Amino acid sequence: MSADILPFNPGLYPNPAAVKLPIKGDLSALLTQFDRPGPRYTSYPTIDQCVESVGAAALTDALKARCVGGLKRPLSLYVHVPFCESVCYYCACNKVVTKKHDRATQYLSRLEKEALMVARIAPTGLSPVTQFHMGGGTPTFLSDSELLGLVEGLKRIFRFSAKAEMSIEVDPRTVNENRLLHLRSLGFNRISFGVQDFDPDVQKAVHREQTFESVQVLLKAARRLGFESINVDLIHGLPKQTPRSFASTLDQLIDLVPDRVALYGYAHLPSRFKPQRRIHDADLPDAATRVALLRMAIERMQTAGYEHIGMDHFAKPQDPLAVAKRQGRLHRNFQGYTTQPEADLIGLGVSAISKVGNVLVQNVRELPEYEDRISRGELAVFRGHEGTREDNLRHAAIMALLCQGEIHFGDFSEAFWLDFQTHFDHELAQLVPFVKAGLIERLPDGLRVTDTGWLFVRPMAMCFDAYIGKTQIQRSKLL
Incomplete structure (x- = not known):
């Protein structure tokens, strides 16, 4: 058993078949209200923000x-x-x-x-x-x-x-x-x-x-x-x-x-x-x-x-x-x-993506061009993005929501030397409908995704995406 695999705890999950995500409210109505196109955030910024x-x-x-x-x-x-x-x-x-x-x-x-x-x-x-x-x-x-x-x-x-x-x-x-x-x-x-x-x-x-x-x-x-x-x-x-x-x-x-x-x-x-x-x-x-x-x-x-x-x-x-x-x-x-x-x-191969430090790049997407570039001893990169401090800040906020389901304002104050609520005043206002729907809780020093809110964590994370709306790119939907 590897170090990150803990033994099953029957006390924590006495009846796994009974473990359910509480879905409060009308899920259909919530999906209609909050579902919209958005990225899966395997990176931030997303690859479509790269330039040649x-x-x-x-x-x-x-x-x-x-x-x-x-x-x-x-x-x-x-x-x-x-x-x-x-x-x-x-x-x-x-x-x-x-x-x-x-x-x-x-x-x-x-x-x-x-x-x-x-x-x-x-x-x-x-x-x-x-x-x-x-x-x-x-x-x-x-x-x-x-x-x-x-x-x-x-x-x-x-x-x-x-x-x-x-x-x-x-x-x-x-x-x-x-x-x-x-x-x-x-x-x-x-x-x-x-x-x-x-x-x-x-x-x-x-x-x-x-x-x-x-x-x-x-x-x-x-x-x-x-x-x-x-x-x-x-x-x-x-x-x-x-x-x-x-x-x-x-x-x-x-x-x-x-x-x-x-x-x-x-x-x-x-x-x-x-x-x-x-x-x-x-x-x-x-x-x-x-x-x-x-x-x-x-x-x-x-x-x-x-x-x-x-x-x-x-x-x-x-x-x-x-x-x-x-x-x-x-x-x-x-x-x-x-x-x-x-x-x-490090991504290898046609269309592969690499992210090293603050640099995000993608290889060419056509096989003949990829093979030609590599055969000439050149890296096959055709576009990229160099992240900024603001990108890093927003990346941290998005990943905190997607992975932990929580944002602690104090953590951002220590890491980025700013007041989270002041810096993200507009973004917090965008989250108000989610708060009213019971999908995320506004705490004195943070935010916490509710059980039902996990179904809508991507559109909530999109509130912190500074690039949303700047490019008209179709993306997959929650549905």
Whole structure:
């Protein structure tokens, strides 16, 4: 048992099945009043605030600065594998759809070269990697030997902590028990299965067909193989979803007993994401049905003993995420909610995002351009943002709400030498409707999110976002 996993406390949770989030008031009315488009805040500012005038030079300076002073923040490493064998119509990820697996060969060589370039910029500034994540696309598009070469190559370039969290996103259609065993042998100790829905009609409508039985076999195998945390992704608001069909999907999900569940809301943006144009608008559930789907999911997850971590994440009470939330140690980064402390992030691959110190940058989004830039010995960064003191202040406020559900004014006075209530007078006024609705409490020296308020913590956090309204960018909604 790792140090951050505490034993299950039967005194604290005498009957996990009875643990529910009290939903006070009419949830449908609250959703209608407070739900609005907004970012998921895996960073602040969000990536859409980056500009092309901030690029590779800024990242280079930030990496070199890690060598100064002897104090190094933990390091998080992300690798983006863009390839998929088939397209899922709902998907908004940066991907390359191909059945030609040899296309990965050149890409992997560029990944290794990019990693070497980063390491050479800051050879003494690369503290041990405490968190490693592979996403996509479909990381398991790569063969076993390619995955082995990639992970071993990265471990030669970067120093991995012996207790590093190593996670990978998996399309259940691309793995079997032997492949899971291989992933475990490479050091992966956390795994996320993209399921989305178990209903055959929904799966057909989004072009992602897989049986419940096949997923069940994989989750049981992952548990036997000792993966420390098993996550399942679901999406509500997909075409052909009905309250009856989604209730069946939730029942099947609960039967799988994953450690964590990510329940995302589908955002239909066909003008931005070409694959979504294959989804018929008439097949999408209407607003009332979406509300019913969300409420049903919340109630069933909590009746089954899952804790609501925040926004769209649930976890079993003994899971490290749930433990961290109770103990006030929850954090949030580009991997979502995490127990890891604030870390610098190095992103490798096409469209990957890095954040080192106050510098946030993103790699180019087209595969040919990425491979060309790296082959010429250049970092593939195409846009970025250099954070200010005000950005850091607002980041702290947003993360305090999203992770701890509390803001203590005195903490900000000590850390930033300002009076919180004076500085954020306008933002506190924006929160008044949430206070009146019982979603957040105004305390003498702070703010506290209520139990029901956790469902609306993102729109509350948006009150502290100085960039909201300055750019007209469509984002996913709570629903």
